[in-house]
Amino acid sequence: MKIVDLITWFEAWANPAWCESWDNCGWQIEPGVLQEKARVLVCLTPTLAVMEEAIAENANLIFAHHPLIFNPLKSLRTGEAIAEMVRLAFTHNIGIYSAHTNFDQVQDGTADVLAQILELKEVTPIVPTQAGLGYGRVGLLEPFLTLQELLAAIQTRLAPPNLIFSPTTDLQQIISRVAVLGGSGAGYISAVAKTGAQAYLTSDCKFHQFQESRDAYGGLRQRNLILIDAGHYATERPACDRLVQKFQSLNLDWVQLSQKDEDFRQFFA
Known part of the structure; x- marks a missing residue:
């Protein structure tokens, strides 16, 4: 081709x-x-x-x-x-x-691949842009998981170097509805809250955005959305791998996922 x-x-x-x-x-x-x-x-x-x-x-x-x-x-x-x-x-x-x-918006794009990795069901966009497409995805976990199990699944399947999440006193709480958006998705916190998601997987979240996910309107009422930051690289790299698979189905002369791509952040153990 x-x-x-x-x-x-x-x-x-x-x-x-x-x-x-x-x-x-x-x-x-x-x-x-x-x-x-x-x-x-x-x-x-x-x-x-x-x-x-x-x-x-x-x-x-x-x-x-x-x-x-x-x-x-x-x-x-x-x-x-x-x-x-x-x-x-x-x-x-x-x-x-x-x-x-x-x-980011399409089926098998960055958000859609994240939803598939977490095996979400009845998936819809967080913010629709056109018929069936849009930014982010929100769907149901089947079976439901505890927060601890969800975090462990994210760590296993995405292998982020550092997984950050909102403070919580109950890692055993049951999570049934999850939102995902690869890359910098903290700007969608308000939209995610309206979907009824209990947890939101994205990246590049700032200190006060973790507060925003939990406390709305300066803490006057509780939003209680668990924000999970797995890093920009870990949340978007899987879609690149999927793109290679789609290109391979076209019988190109040669296609490969880069081995020199890198996460620009390192964490001191």
């Missing part, structure tokens, strides 16, 4: 026109590879390490979740990471394509 045909197939599933106004989905760098047979390296974040991996593997397309370019560039200078990525992309004829907030 040619790269142009792969991108056409993908955009019929996750249209880049669905991305948020602040986002930058679609081609980041296209050095003239559209008619080549697709050799694809899938990653969460396009970095110089991933580019070096693509060069070593003779890939001609880096398919990333996170955009390489978020804001309009004012200059490209030697020694800058984006400038070096551009130089290497054109030197080695490697395209870089991003599927970000459009990929």
